[in-house]
Amino acid sequence: MTMPYTRDLVLVGGGHAHALVLKAWGMDPLPGVRLTVINPGPTAPYTGMLPGHVAGHYGRDDLEIDLVRLCRHAGARIIFDKAVGIDRARREVMLKGRGPVGYDVASIDVGITAEMELPGFGDHAIGVKPLDIYAARWRDFLEQVAQGQLAPDVAVIGGGVAGCELAMAMAFALRGKGVTPRVTVIEAGPQISGVGATARKRMLRAMAGLGIAVKTSAKVLRVCADQVELQGQEPVAAALCVGAAGAFAHGWIAETDLPQQDGFIEIGPDLGVIGDESLFAVGDCAVMPLAPRPKAGVFAVRAAPILHHNMRAALSGGRRKTWRPQKNYLKLISLGEKSAMAEKFGFTLAGPFMWRWKDRIDRAFMDRLSDLPKMAVPALTGAAAIGVAEILAAKPLCGGCGAKVGRSVLSGALQVIAQPRGDVVTGAGDDAAVLRLPGGGFQVITTDHLRSLIDDPALMTRIAAVHALGDIWAMGAAPQVALASIVVPQMSAELQARTLSEITQVATEVLAAAGAQLVGGHTTMGAELTIGFSVTGTRASMPLTVSGAKAGDVLILTRPIGSGVLMAADMAGQADGRDVAAALAIMAQAQDREAALLAPVAHAMTDVTGFGLAGHVKAICEASGMDADLWQAAIPTYTGARELSDAGVSSSLMAANRADAGGKGASDALLYDPQTAGGLLAAVPEAQSAAVIKALGDKGCSGHMIGRLRDGMGRLRL
Known part of the structure; x- marks a missing residue:
């Protein structure tokens, strides 16, 4: 029996604590709770591996937490949007791109920003947080330097641990591209901060070895397009300027009525927002007045089990626990190359062996969030009617058009429908x-x-x-x-x-x-x-209609194929969340502009849905007395769909689509993949096809010539 929903739990942000809550929730969900996650994108970067990613030791996939897969595991919906406010009286989270989302209990874990209020910073610099935005900007910069388009001049504003660590990572990566880096750390104080005297000496020695200049007691006046101007000192050349000085709260939080200190949400020992039994906050966006701690990811990780327990208690009427953050914590600092330094209680150790230790810790954390159980197949116990075991052993029923009835079964049922009469020109079949x-x-x-x-x-x-x-x-x-x-x-x-x-x-x-x-x-x-x-x-x-196509017509398709494979893989926890999010974004876009350009010139048109591209091409061919030559290399596919299909992933309707199409002349499984909100498929005179493709592009739409028709009997050829 499916449990009815009675409470909405909303997690605002995909920070480390929320990611760990999602993993735990999927292992033991609270019956009756509908779980929602709100995050701008399908992934969240892991702080601990960012310097290694910048240095080139980790790829992008190593760095990012797949929130889509975690939400699928947890049975949660994910909303790709940014929180911009909260109405506590109505218990609603306000979003940038859509209507508000209601909650009974909510938690905020949106991190911080490093955007600095300096003249020119917004136009010419990038904050190290949000991490995903900085990481993307760094990848672009590194590629431009490698191609000789930009000078390897980097200025880092802020000489704390984060600024120095990223400066070393960037210098090491630039060396790896065969250029001599010119990286400068700009610190307003008299020395680099955040570590003890011994650790400071080791960091300065490591930075000097990478050719990094350190300017202390330096006040930034403004950031320009190619340099950072300082008070009383020579300007620092900067093709890339990175802000790493301090932690700043998101502006929207300051505009709410949440209790706060300098824009950071005040919480109590139970991680609950002070004075509000329905709200929690955790991570860098929160502050505990009774036990203030530095902004460090380790605290969010340690707080996750308490947050998980206390949210369940708030939803079920249980008793909450108290969180006691540790006073001292281990700092593991990357030194650019595969070497790291550890500091705790004033003691330091450094070397490649510390890097290996840090690497094991970081990978273990990511493994916790990526090692998710596979979707369970219902077990058959006891006696059952003939055929039940076969259906249960088949692929789980997909959503969208993947759950449709096959074409041959549907056609048989529709034979009893009366022929059109009176005002009905055409009935079933189009x-x-x-x-x-x-x-x-x-x-x-x-x-x-x-x-x-x-x-x-x-x-x-x-x-x-x-x-x-x-x-x-x-x-x-x-x-x-x-x-x-x-x-x-x-x-x-x-x-x-x-x-x-x-x-x-x-x-x-x-x-x-x-x-x-x-x-x-x-x-x-x-x-x-x-x-x-x-x-x-x-x-x-x-x-x-699907009839009317003529020999010589070119087939134009407006969207990729492969959504059925992606959604089937997502349901099984096998898809990359970024690919799923990208496909959903396309599927949600209207096609009125495409239709307005295609309809005046098309001889026949349909939309590609449940029967797959092959099935809908075949429908045009059979109704028009044509054969189709499809150009496989020209058929667009959703990112990730080809790899999943080649690995044997398919929608539950794909086999029926292949059988209904005869399975001849086209061996590519993606041609039979059922599409939800698929592209328009138009038969257009070849003489006008190039102009149509250009017109689609001019309107910001996609158009792909994927084949040509000729006289025949409804056959497909690749």
Whole structure:
């Protein structure tokens, strides 16, 4: 039995503590809780490995925590957006790019920023935090230096541990590119800070060995495009200026009514926000007045078990625990090359062996967050009807179009439908039915719904609406009205209201942008989230169908294929979160601009959905009396889909699609991959195809010529 949802737990930010909570939650979820994570991107960088990444010892994948996989493991929805406020009276988190998200209990772990209030900093410098933004900027800079486009001049503002550590890493990486680095650390105080006297001497010696200059008692006046100006000292050349002086709170926190010190959220010994039983904060964005500690990732890691326990207690009425942060902690500082220094209680050790120790610690932490159990297959116990074991042994049912019924089964069922008559011009078999309007012109009508492929109702609504509108756009019609059909999981009345509010807001927004109006619908509770729309559209002339393609036409596809493979891999915890996020972002985009450019010139058009690219090409060929030559190298695929498909990952509908297409002439499994909110597929005269591709590009859309049609009997060839 599926447990009903009664409480919303929202984790704002993908910091280390929240990542560890997600791992623990997936191992032992609290029944009745709907878990949500809000983070700007699909990954979060691990602080401990950043210097090693900058130095070139670790790749990007080594550095990043995959929040998408963690959320799948934890049964959580992830929202790719940035928090910009919080309404504690309404218990809502305000987001930059979408409507508010309600909560019963929430935790904030958004880290800090190193953006400095210096003249010119915003235009010509980058803070070391947020880490992912700095890391991306560094990779670009290093590549430009290697190509001779920029000078290897780096200025680091801030001579604390973070600034010195990154200065050494950057100097080492620049040497690795065959250039002589010119790195300068600028410190306002009389000496580099954050370590004891012995450790300071070792760090200065290591920096000198890498050719790093250190300027102390240096006040920065302004940051310019190519240098940093100092008071009373010569300016420092800087093709890249990095801010590492101090930790600054995010500006949006200061604008809330949260209790705070200098923009940092005040928390008590239970990690709860002072005076608020429903809010927690952890990591660098928080401060505990009774036990202030430096901004260091080790504290967030140690706080995670207490945070996990206390949030569960807040949700279930249990007793909270007290967190006691340690007074002294081990500092492990990278020295550029594969050497590190350890400091604790004033004692220091340095050398390659310390690097190996640090490397083991860092990799062990990342392994904790990447070593996730595989999705369990339900076990069959006792007697069962014939065929049950075979279905359970097959691939788990996918979401989206991967859950559709196969084409041959559907075609057999539709044979009993009466032939069009009266005002019905065409019925079943095309993207939408076509009706003749009494006053002239035509109306098209279609319906589609999707079994949830992600747990975010708002994003799922956007994708489902785009998916349903695809049938209208594919026929060259203008969307008119829509009815929604919504199944939400069993939940409390309050969570129903929150969920339906998110769904209706997004549905109204997407449909209105397409020129249509949401006029009602039907809502019920069921086993899982399912969202669908019945949509009508109008066109003055006869709508486009899959028939009408001509010999010599070029096939143009507006979106990549492979979403079914990616979603199947995501469901099994095998996909890269960045690839999943990128695919979802494309699937959520409307295709009205593409339709407006293709419809006036296309002889036939459809949208690529559940039957896969091969199935929809075949539909055009069979209806038009054509064969298709597909150019495999020209067919775009979603990032990551090819590798997953070659490894044997497929959607649960793929085998049926291959069988329905005959499995002849096209061996590439991705051609049979079911697509959700897939691209438009148009047969366009070859003479106009280049102009159409250019026009699509000029509008910021994608268009790919993937094949050509010739007279035939519905066959596909690669």
